[in-house]
Amino acid sequence: MQKLVVLSGAGVSAESGMKTYRDSNGLWENYNVQDVASIDGWYRNPKMVLEFYNMLRKKLQAAQPNEAHSIIAELEKYYDVVVVTQNIDNLHERGGSTNVIHLHGELTKVRPVDDDACRHVKDIGYSDVNLGDCDSRGKQLRPHVVWFGEPVPMIQKAAVEVSTADILLIIGTSMNVYPAAGLVGYAKRGTQIYLIDPQPIRLNYEQFYQIQEKATSGMRRLREILLKEVKDPMQQ
Numbered sequence: 001m002q003k004l005v006v007l008s009g010a011g012v013s014a015e016s017g018m019k020t021y022r023d024s025n026g027l028w029e030n031y032n033v034q035d036v037a038s039i040d041g042w043y044r045n046p047k048m049v050l051e052f053y054n055m056l057r058k059k060l061q062a063a064q065p066n067e068a069h070s071i072i073a074e075l076e077k078y079y080d081v082v083v084v085t086q087n088i089d090n091l092h093e094r095g096g097s098t099n100v101i102h103l104h105g106e107l108t109k110v111r112p113v114d115d116d117a118c119r120h121v122k123d124i125g126y127s128d129v130n131l132g133d134c135d136s137r138g139k140q141l142r143p144h145v146v147w148f149g150e151p152v153p154m155i156q157k158a159a160v161e162v163s164t165a166d167i168l169l170i171i172g173t174s175m176n177v178y179p180a181a182g183l184v185g186y187a188k189r190g191t192q193i194y195l196i197d198p199q200p201i202r203l204n205y206e207q208f209y210q211i212q213e214k215a216t217s218g219m220r221r222l223r224e225i226l227l228k229e230v231k232d233p234m235q236q
């Protein structure tokens with residue numbers, strides 16, 4: 001089986017009702033990123049940060065995976081699929097994907113503030129986390145997400161996956177945030193790169209094919225292309 005690595009961002013979940021970050025009316029137009037998504041913001045006002053993620057968790061609870069998530073999952077029948085997502089939602093998993101790497105953490109998980117090594121990550125589902133919610137040692141719980149100013153522990157694992165991909169799909173990301181945006185640089189020579197986004201995306205890589213559509217219709221088209229290749233590999 002060929003290996004298909006999917007690099008996804010907020011756009012893949014947009015049709016599920018989850019806001020993207022940088023589009024007009026996106027999250028960063030309505031919230032100050034340095035207040036709610038940076039380690040300094042957490043030190044300044046943890047209550048505001050907790051409330052922001054409580055709000056997102058409630059939205060996620062009400063959201064459903066869309067057809068783009070389910071087609072990505074369906075492709076596991078034909079490809080060895082690894083999803084590397086910048087999203088903190090769980091819609092890839094709920095859409096059926098079985099191998100998902102979360103670069104920026106997970107909304108439904110928390111850990112104690114002093115647990116930089118992420119050894120005591122706990123699943124809380126869709127519950128709120130408030131100031132005063134602590135582990136058994138009295139340490140405040142924080143969202144298990146990566147904030148600006150923090151390292152991205154999963155980046156090396158993700159880079160290894162990209163470097164062994166036969167096909168790379170980039171979907172619903174503005175490719176603005178590093179180190180995630182640099183992952184494409186790990187693709188080996190000759191890797192076929194597909195990009196699905198309604199906006200034109202610039203990529204520092206000569207061989208890529210953009211399907212300039214929303215995630216669901218773009219994935220329907222890509223499924224056709226990929227399944228043709230699986231059935232008739234000489235046609236490429």
Ligand code: OAD
Binds near residue numbers: 026086087104171196
């Ligand atoms: P962005 O908001 O930067 O980019 C979203 C992309 O999705 C844009 O290129 C849009 O054109 C595209 N898009 C919008 N609607 C779409 C649809 N229906 N189908 C497909 N694509 C669509 O989001 P990300 O690139 O994911 O990190 O942002 C990366 C990181 O920045 C996030 O993980 C988050 C944020 O700050 C942290 O908070 C650490």
